[in-house]
Amino acid sequence: MFKVYLSGEIHTDWREEIIALCKEQKLEVHFNSPVTNHENSDNCGVEILGAEENNIWKDHKGANINSIRTKKLIKESDVVIVKFGEKYKQWNAAFDAGYAAALNKSIIVIQNEDHQHALKEINASASAVISDPKQAVRILKYVLDGSL
Secondary structure, three states, rough: EEEEEEEEEOOHHHHHHHHHHHHOOOOOEEEEEOOOHOOOOOOHHHHHOOOOOHHHHHHHHHHHHHHHHHHHHHOOEEEEEEEEOOOOHHHHHHHHHHHHHHHHOEEEEOOOOOOOOOHHHHHHHHOOEOHHHHHHHHHHHHHHOOOO
């Protein structure tokens, strides 16, 4: 089964859209992603390892624990799809793209035209830079069965 890691913004339903479209196309794809529950992701470190008075150490603990999941799932993936959204800066998605590039993974970046300049280095590592989740599914379909 083809494995795809879905990284990036968590404030829209782009992941669900890609998953539903792949099911509709009957593509044999297994999806993984970071923990998209903000509270769980932000608090996993202090919930597991104990409270911190300073937020920098709270964030440090959480980021380190989240990175275990991220690194494992990206390493096991065939393709990493990274979406950079409109409102929030997805620094973790930039890390994910860099890590995937270091592992020589195929990367598809979803972004709007306004982010072109800011993401130029990430885009240089990508196999495709697109603006719509539907385009990602069309790429996956082509890769998996050669059809347009």
